[in-house]
Amino acid sequence: MKSNLIFNPFTKIAGLQALAIGLAGMIVAGFIGFYSHTHFDGVLNIHSGLESTIFIHLLWPFVDVLFLGIWFSVFGLILSSSKVRLIDIFGTQAFAFLPLVPASLLGFSKSIERFTATLMGADPKNIQWDVFPIDDLLMVIAIGLVTVTLTVWSGVWIYNGFKLSANLPHKKVIPVFIIGVLVGMFLPKFLVMNLFLN
Amino acid sequence: MKLPISCPSCQNKLQVKTLQCGNCQTKVEGDFKLPLLAALPEDTQQFIIEFVKNSGSLKEMSKALSLSYPTVRNRLDEIINNLKTIENEK
Numbered sequence: 001m002k003s004n005l006i007f008n009p010f011t012k013i014a015g016l017q018a019l020a021i022g023l024a025g026m027i028v029a030g031f032i033g034f035y036s037h038t039h040f041d042g043v044l045n046i047h048s049g050l051e052s053t054i055f056i057h058l059l060w061p062f063v064d065v066l067f068l069g070i071w072f073s074v075f076g077l078i079l080s081s082s083k084v085r086l087i088d089i090f091g092t093q094a095f096a097f098l099p100l101v102p103a104s105l106l107g108f109s110k111s112i113e114r115f116t117a118t119l120m121g122a123d124p125k126n127i128q129w130d131v132f133p134i135d136d137l138l139m140v141i142a143i144g145l146v147t148v149t150l151t152v153w154s155g156v157w158i159y160n161g162f163k164l165s166a167n168l169p170h171k172k173v174i175p176v177f178i179i180g181v182l183v184g185m186f187l188p189k190f191l192v193m194n195l196f197l198n
Numbered sequence: 199m200k201l202p203i204s205c206p207s208c209q210n211k212l213q214v215k216t217l218q219c220g221n222c223q224t225k226v227e228g229d230f231k232l233p234l235l236a237a238l239p240e241d242t243q244q245f246i247i248e249f250v251k252n253s254g255s256l257k258e259m260s261k262a263l264s265l266s267y268p269t270v271r272n273r274l275d276e277i278i279n280n281l282k283t284i285e286n287e288k
Contacts, residue, residue, distance in 0.1 A: 010266055010268070010269070011265060011266060011269045012264065012265065012266055012269075013266055014266035014267055014268050014269075015266065015267055015268075018266075081275075082271060082272065082275050083271065085267070085268070088266075088267065088268045164266075164268050164269065164272065165268050167268065167271070167272045167275055
């Protein structure tokens, strides 16, 4: 049961409670991201290096979750024969953001900053890997692995949150999930950039 | 003792052949079908009992079972589908 909760906490928590905890996590991630210059500019997207206003840093996770909530609500209501509650879809999607909260800390690493600066200054056709200090390289690899793990974990929660909230079989969830995540990787970025950063 | 509802050999639904009075031991024999609820697995019967005891409220059920609302609703939907299947088989 414990291992199931790691991958699917929504058998125990959904609805308003999940929404409240998820929103709190998104605010925390936005605040930390502001100071660590980490931003979540799309569904399952984590990038460092953006210096922007605190409003923009807080806005990214909300736009990501709002997009997923609307996307899954539309397809949940169309495809499911159960009585789907929108609060469960939005609540589970907000809660599914939680694994990404620790990722907002990763931008504090100076190794990423140095690695990026060195990489930007290097000739892309002839990158000499020995110009990167080994401890920076190892740290960047470790941060990459942690980020991938947290992203996959969040993705599993997004999938299971939608499946449980809409009571749909895997064959119906899979295409909606894949297309939703792919669109969600770019649409929130496009919207925020055009509406708030121009 | 748990009431067997399916044949251990071929998995078909069992029928009631004999009923006996616990007081005078009078036996009644015939071909009686199991009532709809008795034909359901024991954990499903328990879920339905809890559901009735909670006045049919899924919110109360989710609190009583420490499960989320959609988990309880999905379980109920599954039972409804099973009941429809059993009814159609009859």
